[in-house]
Amino acid sequence: MIVVSPHYDDAVFSCGQLLCNLPLCTVMTIFTGQPENTSMQTDWDRHCGFTDAGQAMQARAAENSAALSILKVEGIDLGFLDSQYIKRPRIGSDLLADTISSNIEQIKPSSVFFPLGLFHEDHIHVSDAFLMICYRFSNVQWFVYEDIPYRNRPDRASQRISELIKRGLAIEPFHVDCIRRHKRQAVEAYKSQLRGLGYNNSQPVMQQKETYWRVHCNLELP
Numbered sequence: 001m002i003v004v005s006p007h008y009d010d011a012v013f014s015c016g017q018l019l020c021n022l023p024l025c026t027v028m029t030i031f032t033g034q035p036e037n038t039s040m041q042t043d044w045d046r047h048c049g050f051t052d053a054g055q056a057m058q059a060r061a062a063e064n065s066a067a068l069s070i071l072k073v074e075g076i077d078l079g080f081l082d083s084q085y086i087k088r089p090r091i092g093s094d095l096l097a098d099t100i101s102s103n104i105e106q107i108k109p110s111s112v113f114f115p116l117g118l119f120h121e122d123h124i125h126v127s128d129a130f131l132m133i134c135y136r137f138s139n140v141q142w143f144v145y146e147d148i149p150y151r152n153r154p155d156r157a158s159q160r161i162s163e164l165i166k167r168g169l170a171i172e173p174f175h176v177d178c179i180r181r182h183k184r185q186a187v188e189a190y191k192s193q194l195r196g197l198g199y200n201n202s203q204p205v206m207q208q209k210e211t212y213w214r215v216h217c218n219l220e221l222p
Helices: 012-021 042-046 053-071 094-109 119-134 156-164 183-188 190-195
Strands: 002-006 026-029 074-077 111-115 142-143 170-174 212-216
Touching: 002 094, 012 026, 012 053, 012 111, 012 142, 012 183, 012 212, 026 094, 042 053, 042 190, 053 074, 053 119, 053 183, 053 190, 094 119, 111 119, 119 142, 119 170
Parallel strands: 002 026, 002 111, 026 074, 111 142
Antiparallel strands: 142 212, 170 212
C-alpha cells in the first residue's frame, strides 16, 4: 500500500492512525527537493524557525525519518519543489503524473491513499496528478484522505468532493477502523511544522478525525 504525502508531515497528520496499523506501507512524499538557491528565505520557513531553505529541508527530512521510524513504515522522496520555492507559476502536472506512475509500476501496491486536495495549492496539485493517472491502474484500489489540518473547515471537503463528482468520478465514504497507538508520538516528531502552524503540541492535529473516501477511477478524466 502507498500513502501519498505532498509535504513531509501530511501523511502522518492525516493518516497516522492508518499507518499505525500497516507496517508494510510506503509513504511517498512529493515535495522534498531543495531549491538551487538553498539560502533563499520564505515566510513559512521563518515561521517554522529556519534561517533558509537548505536548513529547512534538511530538518524536515530528519523529522520525517524519525516519524516514519516510529510508525515502522518505509518512505520514498520524489524530490519535486515545494510551491514556496518556485517563483514562476507551476507548469502542468505531466512530469509529476509520469513520475508517480513509474513508482506505482515499481512498487505494485494493491491500494493507494492520496490527498483529497484541500486549500493548499501543493495538495490540490498532487490530488489532480493522481486523478490524471488512476484510470491507468485498474488493479489498484484508490482512496482519498481529507487533508489535516485543512479539513478543519467542513465546507472545504464537501466542495472538493462535489467537484470530483462533477468531473465524472464515483466517490463514497470509506470507514477505516484504526487505533491511534503511536500517532501522537509520530506527529510530535514534526516540531517545525507544528511551530509553523502555531500549535504548542500535537493536540490540534490529534483532535481532527481521519476521514477517507473510496474513489472509483474507471474513466479517463477530461
